[in-house]
Amino acid sequence: xxxxxxxxxxxxxxxxxxxxxxxxxxxxxxxxxxxxxxxxxxxxxxxxxxxxxxxxxxxxxxxxxxxxxxxxxxxxxxxxxxxxxxxxxxxxxxxxxxxxxxxxxxxxxxxxxxxxxxxxxxxxxxxxxxxxxxxxxxxxxxxxxxxxxxxxxxxxxxxxxxxxxxxxxxxxxxxxxxxxxxxxxxxxxxxxxxxxxxxxxxxxxxxxxxxxxxxxxxxxxxxxxxxxxxxxxxxxxxxxxxxxxxxxxxxxxxxxxxxxxxxxxxxxxxxxxxxxxxxxxxxxxxxxxxxxxxxxxxxxxxxxxxxxxxxxxxxxxxxxxxxxxxxxxxxxxxxxxxxx
Numbered sequence: 249x250x251x252x253x254x255x256x257x258x259x260x261x262x263x264x265x266x267x268x269x270x271x272x273x274x275x276x277x278x279x280x281x282x283x284x285x286x287x288x289x290x291x292x293x294x295x296x297x298x299x300x301x302x303x304x305x306x307x308x309x310x311x312x313x314x315x316x317x318x319x320x321x322x323x324x325x326x327x328x329x330x331x332x333x334x335x336x337x338x339x340x341x342x343x344x345x346x347x348x349x350x351x352x353x354x355x356x357x358x359x360x361x362x363x364x365x366x367x368x369x370x371x372x373x374x375x376x377x378x379x380x381x382x383x384x385x386x387x388x389x390x391x392x393x394x395x396x397x398x399x400x401x402x403x404x405x406x407x408x409x410x411x412x413x414x415x416x417x418x419x420x421x422x423x424x425x426x427x428x429x430x431x432x433x434x435x436x437x438x439x440x441x442x443x444x445x446x447x448x449x450x451x452x453x454x455x456x457x458x459x460x461x462x463x464x465x466x467x468x469x470x471x472x473x474x475x476x477x478x479x480x481x482x483x484x485x486x487x488x489x490x491x492x493x494x495x496x497x498x499x500x501x502x503x504x505x506x507x508x509x510x511x512x513x514x515x516x517x518x519x520x521x522x523x524x525x526x527x528x529x530x531x532x533x534x535x536x537x538x539x540x541x542x543x544x545x546x547x548x549x550x551x552x553x554x555x556x557x558x559x560x561x562x563x564x565x566x567x568x569x570x571x572x573x574x575x576x577x578x579x580x581x582x583x584x585x586x587x588x
Contacts, residue, residue: 249261250291259289262285269281293364305323305363305365305366307324308322308353308366310345311412316336318336318411318415320333320334334414336460339523349368349370350372350374351376351573353366354381362382362385363560366382366392367394367403369394369402375392384575395524421562422461422559428551431505433505436459436460436505438566439458439506440507440508441489441510442510442570444571444575445479445484450578452472452473452574452577452578452581453473453574454468454574455470457467458566458567468573471487472515474487481511483518486521487511489518489519490522508563508567510570512534516533516534518533522549538563550570
């Protein structure tokens with residue numbers, strides 16, 4: 249909330265928590281909230297007094313990670329941090345980082361608002377040309393600055409730290425899943441399935457794909473149930489799993505490192521049955537909503553991960569996205585039927 253410029257909302261939230269902790273006589277936590285509020289008010293005042301500018305700035309930093317180029321951008325509106333954006337771009341590894349950064353800036357500002365100053369961590373070989381390009385595009389003078397000291401350099405370091413923390417958290421959740429679920433490979437590609445129905449008609453299924461812990465919406469799929477009429481989550485799950493992986497084997501496309509089905513043992517059994525019909529053996533789990541139990545092929549009893557577990561939070565996020573996508577498709581079909 250702070251990085252998005254929502255300081256007032258954050259202070260209000262912390263004040264509410266401080267009052268709640270005081271009511272239940274938890275004075276230690278109430279004191280922590282009070283100190284946080286004082287610190288935020290000081291930061292807010294410093295931003296207004298010391299960093300006030302009459303123009304806008306963007307601060308951009310980056311990090312290479314495997315075959316990705318991760319860029320993070322802070323928008324600073326007259327001295328106040330007002331937004332943060334992150335981009336993960338697949339890149340050819342032979343390209344120099346500075347060239348990747350220059351390419352990103354040209355493409356990004358072709359459609360986005362251009363500030364008067366862009367702050368970068370490193371000098372670009374085509375910096376003069378880039379400034380000219382942005383100035384012409386914006387219609388006013390645009391300065392590309394590489395700070396050596398001061399607040400701008402500190403903000404660049406903060407952006408870099410944010411990128412590194414984000415990458416580490418993403419890797420930790422996937423690594424935890426590999427260890428806890430005893431997966432044979434690091435689960436870079438995860439596909440999740442859900443079935444949605446509000447009656448015997450318009451039963452639909454969905455599949456979402458996550459790569460490196462992030463949704464890959466180009467590889468989302470939706471299914472109309474074709475092989476039966478009525479309500480059967482078991483049969484519906486079996487059909488969509490079969491259709492998905494029968495097609496993948498025919499096309500010789502990349503298989504996922506982990507499959508998640510929404511539900512418990514019945515849905516897990518349905519998925520196993522479908523995969524066996526195709527002749528596939530893939531890592532597979534079912535995630536049951538109520539107790540967040542994880543059912544696997546090789547365990548008689550479900551696995552329980554801590555509610556604070558990064559791995560469980562990622563599984564929940566993927567499962568919920570599959571559910572959302574299935575509901576969206578069902579509503580679309582229902583809307584078309586009503587119009588007809």
